[in-house]
Amino acid sequence: MALHLYNSLTRKKELFEPLQAGRVHMYVCGPTVYDYPHIGHAKSYIAFDIINRYLRFSGYRVRYVQNITDVGHLLDSGEDRILRGAEREQVEPMELVERYTAAYFRAMDALNVLRPDISPHAAGHVPEQIEMVQKLLENGYAYEVNGSVYFNVEKWPDYGKLSGRRVDEQQAGARLEINTEKRHPADFALWKRAEPEHLMQWSSPWGKGYPGWHIECSAMAMKYLGESIDIHGGGMENKFPHHDCEIAQSEAVTGKPFVKYWLHNNMVLVDGVKMSKSLGNFTTISDALEKFSGDQLRFFILQTHYKSPVDFTDEAVQAASQGLERLRGAYRKLSERLDRRSEAGAEQMAVMNLTAETRRRFIEAMDDDFNTPLAIGVLFDCAREINKLLDAQQDDIDAALPPVKALFDSLAGDVLGLSLSGEEDGQSAAPFIELLIDLRNAFRQERNWSMADRIRDELQNRGVVLEDSKESTLWRFEK
Numbered sequence: 001m002a003l004h005l006y007n008s009l010t011r012k013k014e015l016f017e018p019l020q021a022g023r024v025h026m027y028v029c030g031p032t033v034y035d036y037p038h039i040g041h042a043k044s045y046i047a048f049d050i051i052n053r054y055l056r057f058s059g060y061r062v063r064y065v066q067n068i069t070d071v072g073h074l075l076d077s078g079e080d081r082i083l084r085g086a087e088r089e090q091v092e093p094m095e096l097v098e099r100y101t102a103a104y105f106r107a108m109d110a111l112n113v114l115r116p117d118i119s120p121h122a123a124g125h126v127p128e129q130i131e132m133v134q135k136l137l138e139n140g141y142a143y144e145v146n147g148s149v150y151f152n153v154e155k156w157p158d159y160g161k162l163s164g165r166r167v168d169e170q171q172a173g174a175r176l177e178i179n180t181e182k183r184h185p186a187d188f189a190l191w192k193r194a195e196p197e198h199l200m201q202w203s204s205p206w207g208k209g210y211p212g213w214h215i216e217c218s219a220m221a222m223k224y225l226g227e228s229i230d231i232h233g234g235g236m237e238n239k240f241p242h243h244d245c246e247i248a249q250s251e252a253v254t255g256k257p258f259v260k261y262w263l264h265n266n267m268v269l270v271d272g273v274k275m276s277k278s279l280g281n282f283t284t285i286s287d288a289l290e291k292f293s294g295d296q297l298r299f300f301i302l303q304t305h306y307k308s309p310v311d312f313t314d315e316a317v318q319a320a321s322q323g324l325e326r327l328r329g330a331y332r333k334l335s336e337r338l339d340r341r342s343e344a345g346a347e348q349m350a351v352m353n354l355t356a357e358t359r360r361r362f363i364e365a366m367d368d369d370f371n372t373p374l375a376i377g378v379l380f381d382c383a384r385e386i387n388k389l390l391d392a393q394q395d396d397i398d399a400a401l402p403p404v405k406a407l408f409d410s411l412a413g414d415v416l417g418l419s420l421s422g423e424e425d426g427q428s429a430a431p432f433i434e435l436l437i438d439l440r441n442a443f444r445q446e447r448n449w450s451m452a453d454r455i456r457d458e459l460q461n462r463g464v465v466l467e468d469s470k471e472s473t474l475w476r477f478e479k
Helices: 039-057 081-089 093-110 122-138 213-225 236-254 285-289 294-302 314-338 348-367 372-391 395-415 427-445 449-461
Strands: 004-007 012-015 023-028 061-066 142-145 148-151 188-193 209-211 229-235 259-265 268-270 464-468 473-477
Touching (some): 039 294, 039 395, 061 213, 122 142, 122 188, 148 236, 236 259, 294 314, 427 449
Antiparallel strands (some): 142 148, 148 188
16 A cells, blocks of 8 residues: 545545655644744644654655744734734844744654754745745736735635635635735735834835745745645644645746645644633643653654544543553563573564564555554554563564564654653663662562562652563553
C-alpha cells in the first residue's frame, strides 16, 4: 500500500504523488508569536511533525517551511495581535516577538518536535509581499483605496473553493474585517495603510503601511518552495478565510495551482468546548509540562488521529501515560535481555517474523493518512508478544532480538518521536536509581527486609516504581 492522504481541497483520500519524484515541499502555517504557546499549538505542530518524519522515513527528501507570524495577523476588531501583545506587556513589538518566538521553540523542543528546515519571519519578507501585491494590481485582481490595497474576490470565481463558502453568501463580520473602503465584505486586505502612530510600518508604493495576514504566507511559501507546492498544512479554523485567501491571491499571481494537497488538523477541546484564549479555557504548554513530560503529552496527542478533535484533561493524559509505560516496560525488558545474549536457536524465526509483520502493519497504518492511533496499536501488539517470549525465558530467541530493538527505535523513536528509554523523563537520575536498586538487592540477599523495603518505599515516594522478577528488578517513572 502506498501513502494516501485526505486532501481538504478535493474532500477525499488521494494517492500521494509529489510534484517532483523523491522530493516533497511542505509549508505549514506557524504561530503568531504574541503569547505563550498552548496545547492547541502542541496538537497542530506534533501532527505536522509526524507527517514530516514519516515522509523522511519513507525516503522522500523534504523541505519543510513553517513561518513565524510577527506582523499583520488582525483581530476581529482590526487590531494587530502583535501590537496588542506589545501594549499589554509595555515592550517594543519586536521585543515581544523575540520573547515568544523563543518560548515557542522551547516548547516544541520539549515535545520533541523537529525544527523546520526554514522558519521565515513575516516581517523579514515585506519586500516579497509588496512585489506580490503589485502583481495582483497589475493583473486586475486588486484595488487601492487611501493607501490600502484589497483583493477583489468577485474577480476570482473560485474564491472559497477550499472551505466551500460562496462569495455571495459571505457578509461582513465573522472574522471578516468591517471596512467601508471595501467593494465587497469578503474583500481582504493585501496591504494596510498605517496611521502615523502605528508602531509597525514599512514604505510601499501606496505609502506607509504593513502587510495583511494572508499575503505573508503566500509570499514566504513561494519564495522557498516555488509557485506550486506539494503540501500545505494548518488548523481547520484556517480554511476560511486564511487558506481560501492564500489560494486566490497565489493563483491570481502565477496562473498555476498553488497547492496540490491541503492537510488540516482538528482542534483541542476542553470538556467538549474548543480550547481558545478568548474563552479562557486554554492550558499553556509550559503549564502542562509542570504536570507531565513532553513524551506523555506527545503520546496523548498521537492517540487521536490528526483530523479528529481531542479532549484535553489531566485524567486523559494520565491514562495515555499508562499506555506509554507499557511500551517502555517491554522496551526495557528487551534492552536488558540484549545485555546477556546467547547463541541463536530455532525459536528466533518467530521473532524475525514478528519484526517483519510489525513493520509491515505500522507502515500500512501510517500510509492510511498518517493513522497514528492504529500505528501505536501495532506497537502495543508487538510489545505484548515480545513480553510473552521474554517471560518464557527462551534463550534461543536472543540472537533475533537486536532487530526488534532497532525496529522500536525506528518506528517509535524516529517516526513517532517518542523516547521509549524514558531519557527525557529524568533518565539523568538513572545511575543513582540503579545504585539504590543494587543496594536493595544486597539487603534482600542478606534478608534485611526492613532496609530493602525502605529503599523501595523511598523510591516510590519519589515517583520511581520497581518491578521485581526472578532475573532482575526493572524500574520506571510514575507520573
